[in-house]
Amino acid sequence: MDHPQNRKIRLEEKVEGVFHRLVDAFYRRWPCPPPPLPLLKSCRIISHRGEHDNLSRVENTLPAFDAAAEAGVWGLELDVRWTRDLFPVVFHDPDTQRLCNQAVWIGRTRLDAIRNQFPWIPTLPEVIDRYGGRLHLMIEIKGEHYPTPSVQSRRMRDCLEDLAPGEDFHLMALQPDKFGYFGFLPANAFVGIARMRMDRLSRMAADHRWGGLAGHYLLTTKAMLARHHGLGQGVGTGFADSRRCLFREAARGVDWIFSNRAAEMQAICRQA
Template identity: 25%
Template sequence: MPGPYLATEGPIAFSHRGFSPEGLENTLPALEAAIGLGFRYLEIDVRTTRDGVVMVFHDERLERVTNGTGRLADHSLAELSAVRVRGNERIPTLAEVLQRWPDVRLNIDVKDDASVRPIVEVIEQSGAHDRVLVASFSDRRRLRVLRQLSRPTASSAGMAVSAIVKAASPLGLARWVARLARVDCLQVPRHFRGFPVVTRGFVRRCNAAGIPVHVWTVNERPVMEELLAEGVGGLVSDRADVLARVMRDRGPWPQII
């Protein structure tokens, strides 16, 4: 049986870093905009400051989307309070996002090793175990978070475990690998380095093993509809507006959680 996080009717729609045509990714307005479109699952990224505060931010460095410079990890929370995303919005903390939207579920991509213990502390303090899914490209980092939590929390496979599950699925071993690796779902790209990852057979075998496949990052309506027809368990999209229309045409929206 799926845990509370994944226990919902039909495929899950995730907004990728919220929704902002202006590029205000991972900011409060971007997350608010996605929620306004009907999303109840938000994909976000986290990194940790020099003084141990978990921030909602994707890049290692500040330059691409902010007026700051250098690595986020080299700054304190106080120093980051003056930094603005696209010149307008501040970088929020994970604790702030959890508190602001208690009825929303977060798919949290843990971007650095320094975030392992701080994210555990935020989840424990907020009692958000059923509201978050722990993700990371690094399975080692992901498992370090899970082992330190006092209660089970949903988790998706990193790159290594995803590859092992894909290789094991034709042998009927996908469920065994997933259980051993503490994986509740796979979050994968449709293609990787030119090779198909998400195929109809792979999705069918994963579904039979009780492992939903979530596909990122899907921004075109025809591709969304094709993947949903193939039985994927979720889609992650930058185009939350498009995905919301697709989901509304399929059934109840906003998604009931």
């Protein structure tokens, strides 16, 4: 049975998706000249869930991440959920319905059962072993129940122990209260994500001295960029999926440019 909170999240994601499509359609046509060459060449482009179409390559899988790495992108965005026996796996949704047409709940299923039924779902240690230290990892922890925080914190610490917080990776969250489960990390390892209330998140990021914040490019103002750059914090925007939008974000000095077409955006920068 679907939980009311999960239905609410899916509704929010649908509304957010409509908003993104409308804004993207506008900015694909809005004239935007190329930014100065140094800004374009220094873009830190992050592949959102890897290079995927969910047909030939499925999101949040090693083939999707491999394709992004081969394209030369700066970073990977990936989602982490916990299995019933509290192992972190890389998967976006609470269940497999959207991608597999059958609802197996990640949080109610043991790791060995997930690996038997869906061998293409990677664990977080597998992803870190393959890309850690080579590409910057933006690891989004999902807003789910933490039944044994001490165990989950220890296992996350074990996963990340060979990486430098803030340099090799950031932990991201739409629900920043989840950062409290990972007190072994410094504040600059955290990046909050805003759905709509970017102003509220901006205040939180400044107060808590996080490594930065991320949100939709339309909601990220020049004043906000200046403020957080003045605090030594990074700002990420998504999703720059067209040439003109890429030019706009690069010209504004955005630190992390998230894209669902990161390989294509990286090629534009390379052609410069």
